[in-house]
Amino acid sequence: MSKADRTKQFIIERVAPIFNKKGAxxxxxxxxxxxxxxxKGAIYGNFKDKDQLALACFEHNLKFFQKGLxxxxxxxxxxxxxxERFFQFYKDSFEQVYNNGGCALMNSSxxxxxxxxxxxxxVKKTFENWKHELEGIIxxxxxxxxxxxxxxxxxxxxxxxxxIEGSILLAKSTQNARGFHGLLNHLKTIVEKELKQ
Numbered sequence: 001m002s003k004a005d006r007t008k009q010f011i012i013e014r015v016a017p018i019f020n021k022k023g024a025x026x027x028x029x030x031x032x033x034x035x036x037x038x039x040k041g042a043i044y045g046n047f048k049d050k051d052q053l054a055l056a057c058f059e060h061n062l063k064f065f066q067k068g069l070x071x072x073x074x075x076x077x078x079x080x081x082x083x084e085r086f087f088q089f090y091k092d093s094f095e096q097v098y099n100n101g102g103c104a105l106m107n108s109s110x111x112x113x114x115x116x117x118x119x120x121x122x123v124k125k126t127f128e129n130w131k132h133e134l135e136g137i138i139x140x141x142x143x144x145x146x147x148x149x150x151x152x153x154x155x156x157x158x159x160x161x162x163x164i165e166g167s168i169l170l171a172k173s174t175q176n177a178r179g180f181h182g183l184l185n186h187l188k189t190i191v192e193k194e195l196k197q
Contacts, residue, residue: 008046008056011036016057021101023111024054024119055118061104062126068093073133079141080196083160086134087188090164094171094180102172105130106165131157138195147195156194163187 001009014035018027032043032053047053072085090097097103105126112120134157141147167187171180 004046007042011038011043011046011053012056012060015053016060017100019054019057020061020104020107023107024050025111051118055122058104058108058119058122061100061108064093064096065103065105069130069133073137079137079144079146080192082137083191083195084188086160087184091181091184094168094184095177097168098171098177098180103165103168106168127161130161134160141195146197148197151195156191159194160187160191163190 011032015027015032018031018035022031029040029043033040036043043053047056068089069086072089073082075082075085077085101107105123108119109123109127112123131154135153138147138151138153138156142149142151142153164184164187167180167183170183171177
């Protein structure tokens with residue numbers, strides 16, 4: 001890794017948690033320079049503008065989610081086991097997500113809706129990929145006869161995504177981290193009844 005790449009990585013690692021908690025609009029240049037100990041010139045010598053830095057920080061924050069998602073979805077076992085492992089990932093990781101300012105995907109989607117076109121497109125693509133992966137598992141379960149054939153995989157995938165993101169939002173908004181686990185368990189029960197024969 002070159003010196004320039006190391007500097008970029010250093011900036012991203014220091015600033016990504018701030019962007020996730022305060023948002024791109026709420027994160028000031030002063031926040032960035034204080035967190036990194038670098039000058040404005042050093043920051044913008046590595047990133048063209050705040051949009052580019054926000055996108056890089058989003059990608060960094062997203063890696064944690066993607067690692068857990070793909071680990072769950074690539075696991076061995078039947079389709080329901082994969083869905084269960086997906087829920088378990090959120091159960092096990094929620095405290096870390098909560099303390100880091102919430103779900104980077106949700107936080108970025110709310111803010112990117114009002115601006116930051118590069119970030120908005122990346123968030124949209126991430127949601128599409130997430131939905132596609134979940135749909136694939138549901139279709140796998142339908143093909144094996146494990147899940148009901150009449151269920152619309154797209155609808156159930158949307159239910160899972162909306163339920164998880166909504167549960168995180170509610171827990172963060174009410175500052176009730178314990179409430180998340182109850183909501184997650186309830187969502188899992190609903191999804192199981194929807195899917196299983």
